[in-house]
Amino acid sequence: MRPAREALAEATRALAEAGIPEAGTDARRLLAHAMNVPPGRLTLMLSEPLPDATDAAYETLVARRAAREPVSHLTGRRLFYGREFIVTADVLDPRPETETLIEVALAEPFDHVLDLGTGSGCILFTLLAEMADMGRDSTWGIGVEASDPAFEVAWWNRNAFGLEETAVLLKGSWFAPLAETVAPDFAGFDLIVSNPPYIREADWRGLAPEVRDHEPKLALTAGRDGLDAYREILGAVRGHMAPGGRVAVETGVGQGPDVMAMMLEAGLDEVHMVQDLDGRDRVVIGRRAGGAGRARG
DSSP states (O other), rough: BBBBHHHHHHHHHHHHHTTOHHHHHHHHHHHHHHHOOOOGGGHHHTBBBOHHHHHHHHHHHHHHTTTTOHHHHHEEEEEEEEEEEETTTSOOOOGGGGGGHHHTTSSSOEEEEESSSOOHHHHHHHHHHHHHTOOOOOOOEEEEEHHHHHHHHHHHHHHHHHHHEEEEEEEETTTTGGGGOOTTOOOEEEEEEEEEBBBBBBGGGSSOHHHHTSOOGGTBSSSSSSSSSHHHHHHHHGGGEEEEEEEEEEEOTTHHHHHHHHHHHHHHHEEEEEEESOOOOOEEEEETSOOOOOOOO
């Protein structure tokens, strides 16, 4: 048996030679997974001999990563906003830039939230968990997902976080499933969020192999200009919003002005763009008039 440190060094070299951008980081994450230890404790274990079965499993993981399979698909987990989510090839990998959408949503309290195209559920469940941490246990939400496999991933994540009482999952496209679920006298959601598909069909081939070859195309692409999902959502969103309610959507590069125009056309107020930590236009938000709201700073 060789020391874990030696296996890590060899794996880092192999991933670097394969062109993996963060070879050392990925090699460590995979070794921690193979050894079944928390990543933060891996350094303490590097002098330990690596059992042959663990070593073989680690080599398999490294080979798959060298072939550009995402680390999250190899470990089955992805960290998002401080919480670990179950992920598979059936859902989009939760990305750090989507945390901007979380920050925008949490800028004001809310009681009823709707997440359209929930995927893994990372947005909906993060929002509900954060509100619970703030002492707002009455907040509840609905996640809508059209894909059967993605719906199953969201179901497992909901149960893992113990949100069965506050999160309802509906199968279907955008607003369609709400008609049979929401009471006729329901005043509307005070928050609607979505990270819809927004990649142009022509750009799909140029995506990184980790995305193009291992994530669901249906959750990535949305027509020739990448705006089809926004047209469907924003064309009907106002009728599902409570007076004073907000809608916030993540956008792709250069799409902000078009999405803002759609919100204005839908009759929303206070429409504006929020940038992510890298200074890129990331989230477009609008409000339905009629509530108290909050003035923009």
